[in-house]
Amino acid sequence: MQAFAEAKRRLGGGVDGLNAAADDNGGEQEEENGRVGADTAKSLEAFVDGKFMTVVMTLLTIFALWGDNIRVALFDKDADNIFYALFAVALFMFVIEFLINTVAKQDYKWGFFFVCVHPLPSIPTLRPKVSRYSMVSKAQDADQEEKLKAQARAAQNAKQAALKRIEASRLGRALSEQTTRRVIIGVLLMLFMLPLLQSSETNQSFYTGLSQIYWFGRSRCNGSSSNASFGCDGMVQQPGSSWIGEAGWKNMLWMYSRSSFRASYYPTHEGYWEGDPPYKLLWLRAPDYTNGGRLKDIVSIESELGVWNQTASCAGVRPSANCPYRDEEMSTYSYSPIECSSDADPLMYGGLGCGKAVAYARFETKSLQQRSNALDMLSTLFVCILLATLSIQFQNDTQKLVIAPIEKMVNIIKQLAEDPLRRPDVQLAGAEIVNKSMNSGDGELNIMMPGRCIFGIFAYVGMRRLATLADMLGQDVTVLMNKVATIVHGCANRWGGVSNQNIDNGFLLVWKLESQHDPQLKQELKSEVVLKRSKTADRALFCGMKMIAELQRLLLRETSAIKGDASFALTSLQSTIAAVDVGIAFHVGWAIEGPVGSDFKIDATYLGPDITRTLALQDLTKVYDAPILTSSKLYFMASVRTKERFMLVDYVRLGESKVDPHGIYALVLAPTTAAPERLPSIPVTYKLGSLIKPEDLAEVEDNVFVDEFPEYLSTVDVDVTSLIETRGISGPFADTFRRGLSCFVEGDWERAVTMLSQAGSGTGPASALLRYMESTGNRTPKEWNGWHGIHAIDG
Structure with missing residues (x-):
């Protein structure tokens, strides 16, 4: 008996092992079958989505839409069997496509979308059986159904009340209005056109x-x-x-x-x-x-x-x-x-x-049926075209009002993620330093770090009568300020400069230069650096002249609008003239580029004595009544043709520094007391601040002047040449003024007063020198060295 029990135990263990092995094999087989089924489903979907099947199903769809009309309108009864066979093929292909796109998909069969079987009770042959079953079911669940209906009504009322409290957003309202308009237009077109495409004939x-x-x-x-x-x-x-x-x-x-x-x-x-x-x-x-x-x-x-x-x-x-x-x-x-x-x-x-x-x-009545089916084909074609047009319009509206703004926001977020201080299409000076302060360490903002010394051209564009302008316009002063800012920033960006920040009543611009004193720079490359700096100086000074021309165009445009509208007061014209009364100062030197601020606010800015000198030089534009002033350092850096647009007006020591005085060069123009009568016409494709070439140079590419020969910019651009011709100072005045300035520097103020008075006491530079000499009784100071401080002539 003991031996028999041992044998039974061993036999039972063997059977269990076989069962376990069978279970493992069964699981692997099911997994293998699942993989095969998934691969088959993917292959079927790829086959249906392929080009061949797409073309075939498109042709079958067109045949399903117009095939029966074509059969009656163009063929005799003998061709009916062929059409019926094609209809059967089309139906079979549609069923196959439906099964592949539905049943063959993973997790689709017997899923939510199979709720579409609800039309089955509508089939006449099934309706009696379904009706008998539903009568029994309704009798059993009548009370429960009443409760559910009451709950549904309460929920619907609450939902409607909540929807009434929701105010439509501007985007939703705009999209809804456009969609409603297009739907109404489509329905009206169908109401008007479909009766014209129907054949009806009554013969009594x-x-x-x-x-x-x-x-x-x-x-x-x-x-x-x-x-x-x-x-x-x-x-x-x-x-x-x-x-x-x-x-x-x-x-x-x-x-x-x-x-x-x-x-x-x-x-x-x-x-x-x-x-x-x-x-x-x-x-x-x-x-x-x-x-x-x-x-x-x-x-x-x-x-x-x-x-x-x-x-x-x-x-x-x-x-x-x-x-x-x-x-x-x-x-x-x-x-x-x-x-x-x-x-x-x-x-x-x-x-x-x-x-x-x-x-x-x-x-x-074959001809009647042919005509009717031909019109039916036109009706179907009209409806297809109308639906396709409305669909395209809806897609365009959605793309314009929803998708495009979202994509733009996503791109901005991506750019900010890569470079937090880089705004799209706007170059910010100092961004590299601030980015460096953010990217160092653990990614937190670290402004307690040294800046970077850079060498460049600095320009300050200031509005001279901003206080008067604010009194005239009040809150609307920012409108004209932003119009001026658009011109300043646009011109600077077009000619290689970058806008740094708004200071008080003006804008600071920077053109970075390579330093020729860099110890790492090879001797043979220094001449190339000098040439690049000269070209940059030409572009910067031309940019200043272009700003003046663009501001004149703004003055003409705004004045025309004011004169065309009787509701504008005289102060509107005066404020517009004041808005374009700007002074631009150029200087070249070094500055420290870096972040300045705290965790609450930070600015990427430039600090240094040459920035202060630039601001001081801009104050002198009011004294000399000149739209553009530049220091001698930048003047001597520019090319000869660009220098011809400027004239020496004084020697001044800028700021409180003990450095040598600077020669001050000015673009001298007649003062603006009214809007210009006309300005040069601009091309249709003109962009703000771009070069406007004369007709004889229209075939020459802009890059030839911008990159290779920028010294010709001020002599080629129609805006600048027209500005000089209409408001420039005549040659006799310039010669007399130069002799008077020479006597002023040498200390012969008696002759200087005579010559400067002959040059024109109403002209800005001559008037400034005469006022300065008058402050000392027209007597030369004992310690006169040919120059004076900025505060002396400003006071």
């Missing part, structure tokens, strides 16, 4: 003529007719009389066969109808006048007017399959006297029992 002659044939055929009331009592008993006519003769009867039948002629078909000669009628009479069953009024098929007619023969294959209540016309291409009309209808009063008509005495006429 078929039925009316058949009723006349019926009674004229029964009108021979003589005793020889076996059924002469019907209609010949005094209710219709008296016995022994007749309405028509045999020849007239035949002519009447022939004319009825051609009753589809409309008025436009009637010929003008001899009163006969010629040619084939629009709709051919195929079959006629009516009382035969020549056969005692018996109801029978009239096979043929031979009359004085013509001959008509029945189409035998289309005769009878049900045409044979050999009939060359489709059922929809034939129209059958019937007529039965009211005495023979089932609703006739038996007391009045005596129960004649003539319910089967019905006359029939069948006409071929």
